[in-house]
Amino acid sequence: MMSVIRKIHKWLAIIVGLQLIIWLSSGLYLNIADATKASGRQYLVKTKPTVVDIASTVSVKSVLTQYPNAQSIKLITLLDKPFFLVTLEKGLYAHFPNRYQLVNAVQGNRIEIDSTFAAELAQASYSGGGDISDVRIIETRPSAFPKQQNASWQISFTDEVSTQVYIEADSGRLIGHSNDHKALAGLMLMLHFMDYGRIGSFNSWQMIFFALIALWLSISGMIMAVTFTKRNVQRLKI
Template identity: 30%
Template structure:
């Protein structure tokens, strides 16, 4: 029992520190402005783009793509319409009117991000991302990272294949992400809440609860319940004395 009591004390101290971190990080995530975290106000709704007439016939689209097409979309891209064709080698874009190939380079990515950004601040940097990091998570790579010079360092992540805005990041999101990392105890990728470390801590908490229950039961003596047991005993004695 001495061993259980000693382990319970020190394990409780260690896990108690983790409980403080969980409580603090959870409270901070709840207190941060959800709109700033999601970047919902960072991107404006796309302006309506008039569909040009005539657009390239499908037969010519197939000819210009030059590969088998598994799916085809006619979609606006900035101020123009493009055909977005999925092929075995990846997504191909061509101008819906001229059929000219459309590539999402740094200049076009910057223009698309500026058109989508809900603010007047200029672009601070444009960078092509080929390796995943904490901001890109599981987004398809490569992509363009366009950062603006606003107070939130708003960053739009655009697909290099389609030019679409895949995700929004802000300084508030980056702060929230640190608390998220602490909360789920995933200090590398910040996305897995079912890893060995947290399972170990969860097992430790279960042991702490069971050992605490054992110690609680062993801590009581019959005299601790005398205020309940004594009146019952006296009542039983009085009933027995009245019997013939």
């Protein structure tokens, strides 16, 4: 029985040891990496909110008539133009599953964010010298923003760091910028927190699995230590 425990203990210790090397190396990178580059915001433009003339907008009541089940209606600006953001389904956080509808605040008609609109929003948030090379819809979690659970537009630029801008498809919200530096930092975070499922959280089955392995190593280590001590005591008595 003890030989089986020793073998299991040895191989599990090797697995944890390999992961420990990954923890140390990825943690070292995350500590010495340039935070600005790793954030992916190298060419991010910080825009100021535009003042909206309320008198020129349609009434909130008329919008509510179109969407009687709306949970909230908020006046926002996109490309310096006023829109009503109608929340139809609201998650706890912005990256949780949500459902929105944009309404032109001046004319009152519904607006869909197509590839052209998304590209214009991305360009407005970008200060680099690259041109747009690709615009595509992403229905699943983007690898650069694994917590994002809503569909988004991915707009790619031809600059030296391969900047990509992500725009939420329903609301027009700027999710963020990503580039080669952020991709590498994201890889290191994934390795460091064992987020191999790319869910943007350390509360994964891999982490739980390694915690159980660590518990097993502790228990089996104590069993072997006690057994070894008893054997030595018996030998001394003899």
